[in-house]
């Protein structure tokens with residue numbers, strides 16, 4: 001089969017599309033014929049050797065997919081022909097992938113493969129960040145950084161589905177439009193976002209900040225929080241890992257919470273399936289659905305991943321492994 005292979009750690013432009021052996025399903029694995037694969041930031045980091053997981057070279061790339069079950073173990077709840085979304089973590093940019101039953105999820109009828117391919121990582125992360133870690137309550141205000149990116153859009157949609165008000169922070173008006181289309185009540189530019197957040201909340205500050213970006217905006221994020229506010233640390237797309245002066249937490253009774261979904265879920269069998277059950281109705285009714293910003297054939301995987309590297313993404317980039 002054809003698959004995207006990382007043969008050296010020189011970034012997205014160095015990935016290769018090669019003919020490799022088709023996988024076979026292990027005892028607890030589902031074999032999936034892939035129709036669409038979502039591109040996520042960790043795919044980019046993996047091409048550079050900058051992700052926490054460092055597979056031995058060469059390895060197959062592709063974290064999340066949607067497609068049709070070809071083979072499934074008895075008692076798994078899946079059978080040949082089922083439409084599914086899945087999180088293989090590696091090997092998803094390929095025509096076929098084998099995936100643990102723990103990370104395969106039924107795709108509701110009417111949800112396209114493109115949308116399905118954008119669900120597992122970012123939407124289960126959004127559920128984890130806002131529900132499990134930041135304890136979002138209806139009526140609260142959530143400020144989302146990197147709001148037109150994959151995690152950002154998922155957090156906007158999840159927060160809106162749970163009855164929150166959302167302030168999106170983005171680097172351009174075009175990205176502001178994407179955030180608004182995703183349901184954000186307001187969008188504000190990165191420059192001056194703290195003052196804008198204060199103004200939009202009548203001086204109170206926001207209840208939750210979702211931060212997949214990090215870098216030099218961190219202190220202003222803390223200053224944007226109201227009493228009992230929570231800042232969820234999700235990622236560092238800006239590159240720098242911020243530090244925090246803890247007196248700021250004491251002064252306003254605020255919390256900084258780490259939100260590392262993969263590490264949490266992988267230690268708790270069944271957790272991802274319970275998360276999927278929690279978002280399933282909103283997936284089925286279309287409230288949780290990544291806007292597809294671009295689709296690429298497998299041969300152009302380097303360009304697809306490059307969109308994330310160049311900060312150009314507005315929504316979800318999807319690869320079609322069966323397209324030439």
Ligand SMILES: NC(=O)c1ccc[n+]([C@@H]2O[C@H](COP(=O)([O-])OP(=O)(O)OC[C@H]3O[C@@H](n4cnc5c(N)ncnc54)[C@H](OP(=O)(O)O)[C@@H]3O)[C@@H](O)[C@H]2O)c1
Nearest residue numbers: 041146149150151170171212234235236237238259260261
């Ligand atoms: N903690 C977890 O469990 C978890 C799970 C999934 C992903 N993540 C992490 O979350 C982060 C976001 O992932 P994503 O899929 O949403 O990525 P994405 O779609 O590429 O969006 C990232 C956003 O970050 C902003 N950004 C600021 N500086 C940037 C830079 N130098 N290069 C690229 N983007 C920059 C951009 O927004 P503006 O241009 O508007 O500033 C961009 O839209 C990544 O670090 C990823 O590893 C964490």
